[in-house]
Amino acid sequence: MIWIIYANAKKRKSRLVMTVGGIAIGVATLFALLALSSGIEGALEREIGGLGAHILLLPEGCPYTLTLALMQGADTVEYVPEDVVPRVRETENVRVGVPVVVGKVKANGTLVPVYGTTEDIFQLKAWGRSPFSGALVGSNVATNLKLEVGDRLTLDLYSEEPVEVTRILPTTGGRDDTFVFVPLATAQKVLGLEGKLSGILVQTVNVSRLSQTRTTLGKMAEVQAVPPSEVFDALIGLFGSVKQTLILITGIAIAVGVLTTMNTMTMAVYERKRDIGLLRALGSTRRDIFGLFVSESLLVSLAGGVLGLAGGYVASYLLPRTSGFGIDASPHFSLAYVGICLLVAVAVGTLSAIYPAMMAARMQPIRTLREL
Amino acid sequence: MSKRRARGAIGLLMVIVVGMAAAAQSGAGTGDTSSVLLPSCCAGWTLPANAHLGLAPSQEGTIEIRSLGSFAFDPTQVQSLRKGIFQAGQFSVFDALAHLATQGRIQMQYAWDDTAGTYFIQSLNGKSGWWYDAHYAGGNFERPVVRMDEYPVKDGMAIQLYLEQPDRLDAIQKSFREETARLRANGGHLILPRVKVIAPQAELAFENVTVTSHNSRLDVLQPGVITVLDVLLSLGDEGKLTLVGLTWRAQMDGADPIDGYFVDRIDAEGYSVQATGDCTYSHEVGSEGLMEFLLPHGHTTSHVHLTADLKVLTSPEYVEFLWTCL
Numbered sequence: 001m002i003w004i005i006y007a008n009a010k011k012r013k014s015r016l017v018m019t020v021g022g023i024a025i026g027v028a029t030l031f032a033l034l035a036l037s038s039g040i041e042g043a044l045e046r047e048i049g050g051l052g053a054h055i056l057l058l059p060e061g062c063p064y065t066l067t068l069a070l071m072q073g074a075d076t077v078e079y080v081p082e083d084v085v086p087r088v089r090e091t092e093n094v095r096v097g098v099p100v101v102v103g104k105v106k107a108n109g110t111l112v113p114v115y116g117t118t119e120d121i122f123q124l125k126a127w128g129r130s131p132f133s134g135a136l137v138g139s140n141v142a143t144n145l146k147l148e149v150g151d152r153l154t155l156d157l158y159s160e161e162p163v164e165v166t167r168i169l170p171t172t173g174g175r176d177d178t179f180v181f182v183p184l185a186t187a188q189k190v191l192g193l194e195g196k197l198s199g200i201l202v203q204t205v206n207v208s209r210l211s212q213t214r215t216t217l218g219k220m221a222e223v224q225a226v227p228p229s230e231v232f233d234a235l236i237g238l239f240g241s242v243k244q245t246l247i248l249i250t251g252i253a254i255a256v257g258v259l260t261t262m263n264t265m266t267m268a269v270y271e272r273k274r275d276i277g278l279l280r281a282l283g284s285t286r287r288d289i290f291g292l293f294v295s296e297s298l299l300v301s302l303a304g305g306v307l308g309l310a311g312g313y314v315a316s317y318l319l320p321r322t323s324g325f326g327i328d329a330s331p332h333f334s335l336a337y338v339g340i341c342l343l344v345a346v347a348v349g350t351l352s353a354i355y356p357a358m359m360a361a362r363m364q365p366i367r368t369l370r371e372l
Numbered sequence: 373m374s375k376r377r378a379r380g381a382i383g384l385l386m387v388i389v390v391g392m393a394a395a396a397q398s399g400a401g402t403g404d405t406s407s408v409l410l411p412s413c414c415a416g417w418t419l420p421a422n423a424h425l426g427l428a429p430s431q432e433g434t435i436e437i438r439s440l441g442s443f444a445f446d447p448t449q450v451q452s453l454r455k456g457i458f459q460a461g462q463f464s465v466f467d468a469l470a471h472l473a474t475q476g477r478i479q480m481q482y483a484w485d486d487t488a489g490t491y492f493i494q495s496l497n498g499k500s501g502w503w504y505d506a507h508y509a510g511g512n513f514e515r516p517v518v519r520m521d522e523y524p525v526k527d528g529m530a531i532q533l534y535l536e537q538p539d540r541l542d543a544i545q546k547s548f549r550e551e552t553a554r555l556r557a558n559g560g561h562l563i564l565p566r567v568k569v570i571a572p573q574a575e576l577a578f579e580n581v582t583v584t585s586h587n588s589r590l591d592v593l594q595p596g597v598i599t600v601l602d603v604l605l606s607l608g609d610e611g612k613l614t615l616v617g618l619t620w621r622a623q624m625d626g627a628d629p630i631d632g633y634f635v636d637r638i639d640a641e642g643y644s645v646q647a648t649g650d651c652t653y654s655h656e657v658g659s660e661g662l663m664e665f666l667l668p669h670g671h672t673t674s675h676v677h678l679t680a681d682l683k684v685l686t687s688p689e690y691v692e693f694l695w696t697c698l
Contacts, residue, residue: 061512077505077513077532104537111538158439158499159537192439192534 004143004275004294008268018306019264023348024334026254027308031341032316033246035331037239039316044235048173048228049073051126053098053201056226057088057215060120063226065236070199071175073113075103079196080223087220093213096123098201099184102189105157107180112141114155115179116187123199125176127169134166136181142168155181199287254344257304261352265297269360273368280365290361298346298352304343376547403659406634410608410616410627417608417616418586419633424593424620426631426682428461435468438534442495443472447525453491454521455594457684458644462592465506466491466521488548489555489686490519496533502565503536504545508677509626517662519543524592525631536622547659548686555687562598566690567607569638569644576638578612588633589679600655600680601633603691615639617646618681635693645695655680659689 014087026291034126051071058066058076079101088097101116114140119132134152137145142165147153151165163182171177188194202225204213210227218225276289396685406424411417427449433479436442452463470491473480481494484650493502504520506511509528516523525531536544555562562583569576586597586605595598607613619635621630635653685691 075534076535077515077534 003141004292005299006273008296015264017101019261020307021299022260022309023257023304023345024311025299026250026257026348027305027341027345028311028315029253030344031337032314032319032331033243033250034337034340035312035316036113036241036305036319037246037335038332038334038337041236041238041279044232045099045332046174048232050172050176051201051228052203052230054204054207054210055202056228056231057084057097057200057202057217057220058226059199060224061220063224064231065228065232066199067228070100070102070271073104073115073175073179075191076198080199082195082197084223085197085200086218088202088217091213091216093204093206093209093261095203095205096120098124098198098203100201101187101191101193101196101279102198103187103193104156105190107141107153107155108145110145112145113179114187114190115181115189117181118184120131121181124203125140126172127176130167132181132183134164134182135168136167136179137165138169138177138179139171140177145151155182155186156188156192159189161186161190162289175193188210194308239298254348258352260346261297261301262355263346264300265293265353265356266359268296269293269356272360274365276360276363277365277368280363280368289363290357293357293360294304294350294353297357298349301349301352302311302342303347304348305342308345309341312341314368379601389601392468394484394674407599407621408604408618408620408633409637410618412569416480416502417580417605419588419618421587424633425623425630426589427527427629429463429525429527429529433468433525433527433529435465435472435531435533435580437496438532440478443477444472445467450525454469455570457522457597458596459590460590463525464521465504465525465529466519467499468525468531469493469520469533481576485548488545489552491521491627492545493520493654499535500531501535501538501541503541504531504533506531511677515549517658518678518683519548519686523678526631526683528628543661547689550659551686553687558687560687562687564603564691566686567603568690569640569643570692571695574593574645576640577642578607581610581685582605583685584609592682593684598685599685600657600685600691601644602685603633604635604680604693611638613638615644627677630677630679632677639694643663649696651682651697653693655683656677656694657683657685657688657690659677 008017013241048067048071048318055061056067056070058070059076059080061076062076066076068074082099085097085099088094091097094121098117098120100121103114104111105114106112107114122129122132127136137147137153139204145153147165149165149168153163155161157164163186169181188196200215200223202209202217214227215226236307250352279292281291315331407641408419409662410419411422412420424698431447432444433440433447434444445468447463447468450463450467452458452467453470454467456463458464458467467481469478470482472478473482478494478496479498482491483494484490485492494500496502505515507513507530513530563581564581565579567578567581581603583598585596585600586602587595588599588601588605601618604613604616608616615637616639617635619636620633622628624630635655638653639642661668672682680693
């Protein structure tokens, strides 16, 4: 059987290439979509989770924009007054309230995000404790600016502040690697934000009472209390609507693959009437003929699937990596996606072969041979 | 019986007359909301002259300059540097800032940039790279890309100056220069490459729309100044729109003053979307070069409170009217 399939493929090379190509495009689109969307969702989860807070206290305004700004170290125009911090810390069920101010400043002449906070930040991050003075530098910044412990770093925006690098932070693979962490007062001075905060990161004692704590904190003037999970859900929801459109496009590409393969197989049945007649005359059963065409279609689809996986892998690296939320998201590959894509290829092969294979199996050998 | 009927009719008539008088009274004050449908029988695609008047700023205003503090100004003392744009008594955010500099309260150097068609701050407190954010009462900061000397000041407005990220400021200034170059290339005529009207279920698109002034807000702007509203009115002149519905709002949801026309309805052949509930058309003016500087929910110059009738146009790459639910 394999020999027959091989001989047929060799005879009609260009048609084979086009059929495999059609399936490969559909599978490549699916694979890239799965890898990219998983990468974006993972990046969002990592970034928002990386804040280390159960509740974010933000200024009034769009909570999603403000959360993203806080994550990215982007300056906003609305702020939380610093005098809110003691009241937050006194609130029932609040374990820790970490004041944060962020913005981009020139560090030794290069624009980097600076993160002003207090040593309470160690309670939210998995860096291990150390004295919080001078500048704690994220690993990427340290590499880019060629910084080592003991080096002088001049932060400059509204005012110029020299600080000493006291620690290079361990690589986290997240946004923390891109920040320079400095004491709150230093950051406020450089950013021209004395007495103001970008937000307060709150961790609760009892997570099951998060909702009540959020309500209490949300009643404070000039702030809004937002759980990061809510921001994550909203952003995933926004991304989800884009994803649905992409899934629809992928579905269309796969449906086109099914139709083109079906067309190819139907043509093959007509062109190989003689072969089918001979095979039947030599003793092949209808099931053998049916199996021959289904196997041929499956092999073609699997070849398209494998080629599509390779194409999807390359495409997911070539496509823009930004999620649209200002977050760089690398594609995430998993064996499950490979399996899904190959299953789709197999489904394409089977679906598109059933009708032509049935047609071939139903052919009468004597009539077929007489027609030739 | 007939006497009773006559008395009833007179009573009803009186109620109607009193109601109309009350409506007219409120229309002259600050709390009115009244609608206009264009084209009108007599003036076509032009709003009735001085149908509604916006109040000139009269209360003490403030500008917050990051790292320097908050500065109050008396609006009656501020003179506009853009006399070709603003009527007497009206002025822009930049005018208020220049007023503070004239008084010697801030150290600011500024200059007219002919290639960008606007004033730029060269240095303030020894630093360069300043940009601003502003919103009217009841609004939020929106990161505008509006020339600072074209953003009209109103009572209760929040204005903040800050050092902008260099790449975003460059993109803003580049977009202004491109606008001026486009205007010159078109011989001084405002020709919009792209105009879109976008509602949830429908979309209208126009290309190369020549926009002329319809002098809709002579209480604030000088005759001949072209605004975003003129885009719709010019499309009406060309017969590409069949109806535009506007609602004058003096205040809204605690935001006071608004003093502007909201675009509530746009009709064209096969397209009709009318305001329902809290929905209206907002506008976005901009250039492709600014797109990468938008945060989620960010805009180039989308505004609800800076209404289309007050947003001055130079010659942007596109204008979009977006169906927005408040």
